[in-house]
Amino acid sequence: MASRPPLYLLIEEGNRELLSRALIAVLAVRRGYRVVLGPQWVLHHDFNRLPRGIVMFKGNNLIQGRNMRRARDAGHTVASIEEEALTLSDATEILRLYSSDSIECCDLFLAQGAFQETTLVTAYPDIADHIAVTGNPRTDVLRPEFTNEIHRRADDLRDQYGRFILINTNFGSVNPAHGDTLSLYRRCIQTGLVDPSDPAGLRDFLTWAEWEKDNLNCVIAFAGEMLRAQPNCQIIIRPHPAEDPGRWHEWLDVGGPINVIREGDHLSWTAASEVMVHTSGTTGVEAMLMGQANVSLIPGDNPWHDLYSINEICPTAKTVSDAIELVIDHLDRPEESELFRRTAAVDFGDHIDVREELAAKRIVDALDRFPDHAVEGGMQLTGSISTWQGEKFGVTGDRLRQTVSEMEAALPFYDTSVAIKEHSSGVFELFAEGGFGH
Template sequence: MIQKNIILLPIEIKSREFNAKLYFASQAIRRGYEVWIGFAKYFHENMPLFPRGILIENDVGKGMGSILPVARRLGFAVTAWDEEALVVKNDDFYVDERVPYSHIKECYRFFTRGEGDRASLLRRYPDLDGHLIPAGNPRIDILAPEYRAIHQIQDIDVGRRIILVNSRFSHSNPYHMDRQSFRDGLLRRSNLTGKALDFKVGYMDHTDRLYESFHAMVERLPDAFPDHQIVIRPHPSESPDPWDAMAARHSNVMVSKSHTATAWSMVADATIHNGCTTAIEAALLGCNIVAYCPVRSDLYDVRLPNQVSVQTEEVEQLISVVRGMSRPGAAEMQANSAAARKRLEGLIGPAMGGSANATAIVLDVLQGVTAWPDRSAKDMLFSVKYRLDYWCKRRKASQANGEGLDAAALLDSYALEKFAGVDAGEAQAALRIFGAADADVADLGNQWLRITTPTGAGH
């Protein structure tokens, strides 16, 4: 039976999702929910261990084809938003690449970034109108001025002014294999054909050229800014090796895996990027954002983050722009934030903050749920068989190597790049900033936490 008072929030990339989902939890517990939050891969491997509550997945992409239908048939009330939908190449290709029709049909509701991606989905799948809710993402909600403390670094002391470089080139500089092998595998798994396949190949060619130019630009920064600390933050799915090699050659370059990219932006004179989602978040907070655009394409550029940035095309131009910047004070941050919000108005969710923020929209929809999901007798039989098979598998794994399917066994080096672990104290500190200092946080083990009000019910 569905436990409709429980919401499960799996996390794929901690630096991207953790604080926003804690904010979501802080609001959900006020409405009477109990929230479970933690390591996505552990949940996907161990679904029978979890209560059958309302599941909010990170996306409905092609990699979820073995997860969404299983979760629904096991009795979870499946919903999703897409953590990567805030920044897309264009909405029509986004639908081709990341939103299969059958996957949305596994969901009670799919929460879109805004009206743009919703419209593209409806052009392709007109019968999905009732499934699609333009909500935005809680990552935007926590950029409100009252939550600025969540993005501030308290223990940073590099002794120099900071320039942050955000790299988002996981296609061109993949973490765990060479570029060509990654590309071949990605295209094979995508199942794209025709114009959609041509677009994907063209986009990857474009980002390869952009990455090479971007890397060459970053190599100029240490000498151009000898009194600054250059902090490089590669995407968690990107190899740190080229950036580590650069840091080894320069005393004023470091590659950071600590803190969020947004937190580094808050203490930097400038953040340099191209097409990076963090640029949107940092711009909305009022930071100085510079886009380096040495290779342009009307077809392939990821435009939205660049639109909230000072755009540069030549290295010398970028250096000149950054030399004119210093870490903004409160008044400048307020002005920068207002300008960014104006540029993004109507593009992310139906509102930018206020009572109609993404979290409120999603929770309003979830509280309207009655009988859900509608499972057939075949689904019930699947659930029984799946659970029996799972417990047999778990018993065999436990006999073979002790912990078997536990989180520690799933956190290989690549997984640790994306999910560095959570603890109750860390969650409590964030919840205090979000006005939920009275929340109870229980460590459930295996990198999962349970968050409730002191009485286990909302106020």
């Protein structure tokens, strides 16, 4: 008997992707899908051992494109979203994320906004009918009805740490967690982000590394000058997972009013802060969506500042003194400051399609274009994940059940709840209560 095909949701970084994938999963189960959610590496390994279905990739780079081809060769339908494009407003940088394999093998490109759609269609006219503008469900899960648990954890952080300024950093090219800047350059070649035969690719990489170095120096200067201007303030620095947190203890006098903390989820830390400071980061988009005061440091005239839509939307500061002035103004009058006014008037334009209808629902609507078919056989999982991959994925059964429960509670009532069956290597199957997992 024909039914909706299985939907495979591949996750790389649980802290970034789990909330949005859980929301898609709940809506898809309500629509009649059986959903399989798990670490991308395990599912990549076992495409030919999984019942034919729809595989939703989190990106389109060279590695993702090669795995799309493997999925297609195993009989699956391929869909993709581009998680790395959330803040990008430059066509060249968006296209850099799409490999030739992904353009050839993807059956449905989920675009976050009209700009991304236009960029893809201009470069690849033949895929126009394979694009759906859906928005990004990471914006859904920051709506008030979905953030109760985030704010509960934020309250706990405020109880523990008091009032603080949060600095979210992202300096993986100049402070990499593994290897050095040259190692990262090699990884960019492996993922297709840099073409080593093209001198422009190397120039772009070096400009990016220089941009991160300038941003890093600006953050260090901001932390020191902020404490001199406001000796009683507390600063918490949260390095990106791609960074080495130990280096921050060399650059700053950590302890006392400055602390470096990576534990916990970044959304709760952002919600708990008085002001969040970043350098053109995705966390700025998330802060704007949560109504959280934030400022982007954009020192100097590096062209990379202009590649991110967040710098068109949120308050920016070209100098440390400008940033300190904005932050102190907000600390003194939080409901009248420029940071408050700019946050209250957020508009992402054609970069991110944010509307009343959930992006997750629009994604499931787009997936419905693929026909029903008979589902034969069960899953045969033989793949495994390394310690490093497991840390990136970071999804346990308890965490998934709690997250799914939160999504169900935030959505309109539905008379069937989602059941979860745990398989090996972090793979989970989600289906309507009373149905049967495989």
